[in-house]
Each structure stands twice: as structure tokens, then as C-alpha cells.
Amino acid sequence: MSADAWFDLLLAIVGGAVRVGTPFLFVSLGECLTEKSGRINLGLEGVLVFSAMAGFGGAYLSGNVWLGVLLAGVSGAALASLHGLLCSLPRVSDIATGIALMLLGAGLAFYLGKPLIQPQAPQIPSLALGAWSASPQVQSALSINALFPIGVALALAMAWAFRNTRFGLIVRMAGDSSDAARALGYSVNAVRIAATTAGGFIAGLGGASLSLYYPGSWNEGLSSGQGLIAVALVIFARWSPQRCLGAALLFGGAGAIGPALQSVGVGGGYYLFNAMPYALTLAILLATCSPKRSIKGAPMELGVSR
Amino acid sequence: MAHGPRSWHAAAEAVLLPTGALAAALLAFGVFVWFGGYSPVETWTLLFRGAFGDAFSWQNTMQRAAPLMLTALAVALPARAGLTVIGGEGALVLGALGCAGLPYLMPLPEGTPGSALVLLAGAAFGAVWLALAGAMRQWRGVNETISSLLLGYIAIALFKHFVEGPMRDPASLNKPSTRPLAEGLRIGPIAPDSLLGDVHWGLVIGLVLCVVAGIWLSFTASGFALRIVGGNPRTARLVGLPTDRLVVAACAAGGACAGLAGAVEVAAVHTAANASVIAGLGYTGILVSFVARHNPWAIPPVALLFGGFAAAGSLLQRRLGLPDASVLVLQGFAFVFILAAEALRGRLFQLQMPTMARLRLVVPAGGAKA
Numbered sequence: 001m002s003a004d005a006w007f008d009l010l011l012a013i014v015g016g017a018v019r020v021g022t023p024f025l026f027v028s029l030g031e032c033l034t035e036k037s038g039r040i041n042l043g044l045e046g047v048l049v050f051s052a053m054a055g056f057g058g059a060y061l062s063g064n065v066w067l068g069v070l071l072a073g074v075s076g077a078a079l080a081s082l083h084g085l086l087c088s089l090p091r092v093s094d095i096a097t098g099i100a101l102m103l104l105g106a107g108l109a110f111y112l113g114k115p116l117i118q119p120q121a122p123q124i125p126s127l128a129l130g131a132w133s134a135s136p137q138v139q140s141a142l143s144i145n146a147l148f149p150i151g152v153a154l155a156l157a158m159a160w161a162f163r164n165t166r167f168g169l170i171v172r173m174a175g176d177s178s179d180a181a182r183a184l185g186y187s188v189n190a191v192r193i194a195a196t197t198a199g200g201f202i203a204g205l206g207g208a209s210l211s212l213y214y215p216g217s218w219n220e221g222l223s224s225g226q227g228l229i230a231v232a233l234v235i236f237a238r239w240s241p242q243r244c245l246g247a248a249l250l251f252g253g254a255g256a257i258g259p260a261l262q263s264v265g266v267g268g269g270y271y272l273f274n275a276m277p278y279a280l281t282l283a284i285l286l287a288t289c290s291p292k293r294s295i296k297g298a299p300m301e302l303g304v305s306r
Numbered sequence: 307m308a309h310g311p312r313s314w315h316a317a318a319e320a321v322l323l324p325t326g327a328l329a330a331a332l333l334a335f336g337v338f339v340w341f342g343g344y345s346p347v348e349t350w351t352l353l354f355r356g357a358f359g360d361a362f363s364w365q366n367t368m369q370r371a372a373p374l375m376l377t378a379l380a381v382a383l384p385a386r387a388g389l390t391v392i393g394g395e396g397a398l399v400l401g402a403l404g405c406a407g408l409p410y411l412m413p414l415p416e417g418t419p420g421s422a423l424v425l426l427a428g429a430a431f432g433a434v435w436l437a438l439a440g441a442m443r444q445w446r447g448v449n450e451t452i453s454s455l456l457l458g459y460i461a462i463a464l465f466k467h468f469v470e471g472p473m474r475d476p477a478s479l480n481k482p483s484t485r486p487l488a489e490g491l492r493i494g495p496i497a498p499d500s501l502l503g504d505v506h507w508g509l510v511i512g513l514v515l516c517v518v519a520g521i522w523l524s525f526t527a528s529g530f531a532l533r534i535v536g537g538n539p540r541t542a543r544l545v546g547l548p549t550d551r552l553v554v555a556a557c558a559a560g561g562a563c564a565g566l567a568g569a570v571e572v573a574a575v576h577t578a579a580n581a582s583v584i585a586g587l588g589y590t591g592i593l594v595s596f597v598a599r600h601n602p603w604a605i606p607p608v609a610l611l612f613g614g615f616a617a618a619g620s621l622l623q624r625r626l627g628l629p630d631a632s633v634l635v636l637q638g639f640a641f642v643f644i645l646a647a648e649a650l651r652g653r654l655f656q657l658q659m660p661t662m663a664r665l666r667l668v669v670p671a672g673g674a675k676a
Contacts, residue, residue, distance in 0.1 A: 042451065086642065089649035095390050095451055096645055099592060104638025110631030225459045232452050271470070275463030278456045282448075291447035 005264055008137055012260035013253050015141030018148055019214045021252020023048065023223075025151040026206030027230035028237065028244040029158060030199035034080075035234055036162065037195035038175035038188075038301035042098025043083050044203045045227030046105020051076035051207030053113035056218040060121035065212055068121065069147070072208035073201040079105055080200020084193035102227075109220075116218045124213040145213045147205060151245075154202065158241040171195050175299035203227070225278065232281045236288060238297035254280050315655045322654065324597055327647040328611075331640040338635060344626050353636075356621035357614025363621075365503040369575075371606075371613030372505075373398070375512035376567035377591025378598065378605045379519055380436065380560040384450070385600040386523055387556040388536035389443065393454030394564040395588025396461030397435045401428030401565025403465050405572045406484040406579035407473060409491065416490030424491055425511075425569045432565015433558040435461060440557030444550040450557075462584060469579055483580035493574040508570035512609070515563055519602035532556055564588060586634075590616070593641050612637070 027044050034041045041047075054075035059068025083101050087094045127149070130142030162168040174181045174191040181188050210226075211218045233251060237243035258273030288295060332353075336346030357367050380394035405428035414420040439454040470482040493507050523529040535542040535552050542549050568583060576582050594612050598604035619633035650657075 082642070086646055089646060091648050091651065092645050093390075096596065097642075099390075099392055099451075100638065100641035100645055103589060103593065103634065103641055107631055107634030107636075107638040111629050111635050114629040114631070225455070228452065228455050232456070235449075268471075269467065271463045271467040275460050278459045278463070282442075282453060282456050282460075285448045285453060286442060286446050289447040289449075291445065 009260055009264050011137050011141045012263055013256050015143075016256020016260055017249045017253035018144050019252065020255040021248045021250075022145050022148045022151060022209045022213070023206035023226050024230050024233060024251050025148070025155070025245060025248035026209065027203045027227050028233045028248055029151065029155055029241060030076075030080075030201070030203035030206070031231050031234045032199075032237070032239060032241055032244055033158065033171070033202065034196045034199035035239060035302055036175045036299055037171045037192045038178065038299055039084075039087055039094045039192050039196060040098065040231070040302060041080060041083050041101075041196055041199065042095060042228065042231060043080070043101025043105065044098075044200070044230060045223065045225065046102040046109075047076045047079050047200050047203045048105075048207045048210065048227040049109045049223045050079050050105040051204035052211035052222050053109040053116065053207075053218055055204070055208035056121050056211035057113065057116050059212055060116060060119055063122060065122040065124055068212055069124070069205065069208040072211075073204040076204020076207060077197045077201035079108075080203070081193065081197040083200070084196035087196075088189040088193060113218055113220075117220075120217070121212065123216055124209070126213075145209060147209045147213065151205075155241040155245045162241070172299070175301055178301055203230075206230075229277055229281050232285055235295065235298075236281075236284045238288075238295060239299065240297065251277050251280065311652070311655065316652075319651055319654050320599075323647040323650060324599075324608075324644060327643040328597070328640055331636065331643045334639045334643070335632075335636045338639075339628065339632070342628075344628060349622065349626065349628070352621050352625055353615065353618045356618025357611075361501050361503070363614075363617060364501075365505050366617040367610060367614040368502075368505045368509050369613075370616045371609040372508035372512045373567040373571055373587045374591055374594050374609040374613050375516055375605055376563045376570070377588045378594035378609055379515060379591075379602060380432075380564035380567075380588070381592050381595035382598065382600040382602055382605065383519060383556045383560040383563070384436070384440065384553075385595065386536045387532050387553045388539060389440065389553060389557065390451045391436060391439055391454045391557055391560060392451060392592050393436055393439055393458040393461075393588070394560075394567075394591045395584070395586065396454070396458030397432035397561045397564035398568035398571075398588045399465040399584055400431040400435050400461045401568030402572045402579045402583040403468060403473075403484075403568075404428045404431035404565065405569035406487065407468070409485070409487065410473060414488075414491060416488070420488075420491045421493055421573060424487065424573060425566060428569025428572070429562040429566040432568065433562035436561025436564070437554050437558035440554040444553050458588070465579070465584070466581075469581075473579075475578065478578070478580070481580055481582075483578040486578040487573060491573065492577060493570065506570075506574040508567075508574050511566065511570060513606055515566075516602045516605050519559075519563075523602060528552070564591070567591075590637060593637050593644075596641065597644050 027048055031044055051072040055068045055072025058071030059065045083097055086092055086097045125146050126143040127146055128143050130139040133139055162172060170186060170191055174188050178188040210222055233247045237247045254277045257276055258270060261273060336350060339349050340346045356363055358364060377394040377398060380397060381392060384391040405424045408424050408427040414423055435457060439450045439457055442448040442453050443450040469484055473484045474482050475485040495504050495506050496502055531547050532552050535547060535549050539549060571583055572579050590612055594608050598608045615633055615636060619630060622628045622632055623630050
């Protein structure tokens, strides 16, 4: 390949990192909030599919894309609150509930989304950050999903709130020591239900980004494991919202390699390149986990970090 | 009124709780379709007619139950060792790939020995795949639920890569497939001229393996050791059980079952590995195993029930015009209610008003979850 081709490839990957990484960012922020309160919600995969469908349906029926985004968030919150409520019952495991939610979310989305497969809905606008450049490749790589800056702001706000606000401290306390939270008179379950629901709302925005920006339509193969990768990504980011941002971009970049290579004409091993994010996730989990100690930064009550 | 637990309570709960949960799921599903303007009564009737109404639907149901028994074992065996491994779908597609791929590598004898070899190849692929998840958990502390699902996505990518690339049969134009298995390697029906019709030997394989797994867990020393590991890993280490080896073996055994399911699907149903194999059987197997409480003896009837619902799905689609995902919705409801029913275990017969109040969703401080 010539230097130009390499440059185009690199640019496509950088642009793709933001495009593909935006859903990762929202889901991992949602999961981060949930896990900080001491529960793991594997069901965000189901939440992602369901909210993508709801967001697309909302935008299509109302004609207003931001109503669609809002509906995606609300439906994500509704499904996640089911997780929060179920896990508050005695002897109900959060891992098993997450698996159930994955199936339920996908089932509901495919059922209700059947009539939405054909039509076109209004799309989330893009911000043309590349307008200064004359090169169309630079322009297309830097035309960014309008939700992305919201996600960045949210990551920073969450990082600040976990350190400095009353709510942030209560959530962290519920996640680190339920005894302490109970001793101070907070209902641990209520805190966790609230955190899970709010996390579902945030993850729902990621679903909207899938169906209303990139790929930008609703079909049944829209989400294949992004929600799950985001859960692993939170472990990689060691439960810090800022690091979630970096991790989401890294994974977005990995996910963009396959399509980027295809756009410059390398077609072989298409499926293998598409599996890159999963392999990368596994490699990172292998590198960061250890049976001897729990990971630094992990909420103490969390089962997943053991 | 108030009395302590009786000896029959546990047994009664073991039957009543799942049955009640499934009834609640059916009820919720009825309400759900009613919102969409369909008649719930008609839906329920068709659901049972399509599953168990006549000889033909029974055949269909049994065909679908066979792989579910195997994929459910893939969840149940690791679960008894204390692991939530849900990568059965990945092990299944790799099993299908191994089964369809073996004839590419070596000449195979016709007839039963050849069939046995392709099935074993599938089982071996599945076993290795899920053993990976177990090994990563034991030696690196990686959460096995996440890793097994990720392995599942990687397996599907590998499957598509080989089926649409190096192993593609040039004759498969519209639907990329591997070369079909030779006639002599396929698995035939058990009794083609009887009422069983097309039901193939996969059903027998599934039933036999459920029984074998049940005997292993209930009546052998290593099965008992495995259950100790699952019940209390610290005790298991204390009494010197080879915890790591037992856990990985349980995962490998489960993976072998799921791989076998994929191989049987290829050898008995599709005759070649193609996208039809990726039908979510691994995910339904998770549900079957949870409903059966990871008990191999209970898996066959539960698999039959969910195989029946899957069989009725097409009837619902044809007669009422319900979307094909309606069975998925029913499965999702069933999963949620089954888990919620766990909260009642051990106290179903102790329920009184104060208990009911305690069961309110937000358990107050010092409540049952403490």
C-alpha cells in the first residue's frame, strides 16, 4: 500500500473510533454507574437492542429525532429498572437476571420492531468538525455524532459527581459497603435500583446512537455484543468514567478496523477483523484480572471482580 | 397457621415454583399479545396445539427438543461446579463446523463409525471452547460469564469466516455452505415408518446424555466432588479436591454436549454447516437449564416444553400473524418469572401477611437480603 492509502486507512479508523465508540461510551458509563452501586447488569446488551428499537420507532413516528433519543433513554431505564427490582428480591442473582434481560430485551425489540425494519427515520445530526479541511476524507472522518460530546461531558460530570456530590458518595458507599450504607440509614436496594435505572437510561442513549446515527437504521442484527463488551470495558477502565471514555474510543477503533480495511479494498478475513473487539476484550480481561487479588478500584460488593 | 417446614415442602416447591412461574409467564404473554390486538385465548390454544396437538406437532417438538437438551447440559454441568457459563451457542456452531469439516481433512468410513467420528469431532471442538472459559476463570480470575459469551461471538465469526471462505462449497450459490456430508455419514430417523416420523437419533443422544450426566452428578464420587466445588469452593480446597481440574472438566463436558448438538444439527437436519445452524439454540438452552434448576434429570421434560413452544411459533405466525419473535418474548417472560420465583423458595408454605410485606420489592434495612 502507498503512503496515501495508509493515511486514508488511519483516518478511517480514527473517524470510526468515534462513530463505533459512541455506543460503547454510553453503555460503559451506564454500566459504570450500576456497578459503582454494587450490582452488575449484564442485561445492558438487551437494554441496548430494546432502546435502539424504541429510539428508532420514536423518531420515525414523531418525526423528531431528539424525541426518539429521549424515548430510547426512557425505555432503557424501564428495562433496567426491571433488573434493579428483580435483583432486590432475596436470592436472585444479578448475573442470572442479566442473562434473562438479554433474552427479554432482544425478544421485545424484535417483536415490537418488526414494522420498523423498512422505513427511514430522521437521523441524529453530525457536527462537522472537519470543515476547515479541503480533503473529503478528513471531513468525513471528523464529522461527529452529536451525541458524542454529550457522552464526553457526561463522563466528566460523572467522574466529578462520584467524588464530590452527596449522590455520588451514596452510590459508592452502597457499592463498597452495604453495611455502612445501612448503618447510615440508606436503603441499599433503593440506591441500587436507582443507580441501575439511571444506568439503563444512559445505556439507552447508546442504543439511540446505534439506530439513529451509525449504522442508522433498525434491524435485528444491529447490536451483536456491544453491550456485553461494554461490561468488560468497565473492568478494563477500572470503574473510572474518564477511563471509560478512553476505553470506548480504543474499542471503537478496533471495531472500525474491519470496515476501514474494506473501504480501502482489503476484503479477505472480513469476519475475522469484525471479531477483533471481542478478541481484544478477552485479551485485556486476561491481562487485567488475577485470581490472587481483586482489581484495584473495584467496588467491594461487586461479585464480578472477585 | 404458622408451622415449620415439613419434609414434603421442598419437593412440592420443586414442582410448584417452576410450574407457577411458567403459568405466570404464559399469562403475561397473553396480556402482551392482547395489547397488540390479538386474542390471548386463541394464542394459548395455538401454542399448545402447535406443540402437542397431533403426531406431526409432537414430531416437530421432539426434533427441536433434542439439541435443547444438549445445550442445556452445557449450562447445567458448569453451573453445578459453581460457574455461570453461557457460551453454548459458540460451542454449538464450532461443533457444527468440526462435524462438517472433518471430511475435508481425512477420508472417513461410511456408516455408523463415520457418523460417530464426525460427531466426536464436533464434541471435541465444543469441549475445547468452553474449557477455555473454565481455564481462564480458574487460572486468571476472568469472569466466566463474560468470557464465555465473548468466546461465543468469536466462534460465530470463525464459523462465518470458514463457511463463507476456505470451506465454502462452490455449488452453494445463494446460501454459503460447506460441502454437504456424504449420505453414509448422516444421522437418520429412529423409526421412519412409525408415529415418530422424522425424529432422528439426536433425540436419543440427548436423552442418554441427560441420564449419564444425572448419574454422574448423583451417584459417582467425582460428580459428588464437583457438587462440593460448586456448593462451597473453600471447603472443596480444604478437603483437598482438585478444584481447578474438576471445574475445567465440567466446562469441557458441557462444551462437548453443546458441540455435539451442533454436530447433530448438521448430520441430521441441515446436512452441511451454514447460517441455519446459528438459530439461538444455545440461548434457549440457557433458559431450559435455569428452569430445570441445572438438574440433568429435569432437563428432558423442560426441553420438550420449550421445543414445543418453538415448534408452535410458526403456527402462531401463520394463523394469527404474530411476529416470529413472539416465542422469544415468551422465553424472556419465562426467564424473568423463573428467577423471581427463586425468591419464594423455602417459604412458599410459610407465606403469611408479614412475609408478604417483607417481600415488598425494596426490602427494608435488616431484611431478608442481609
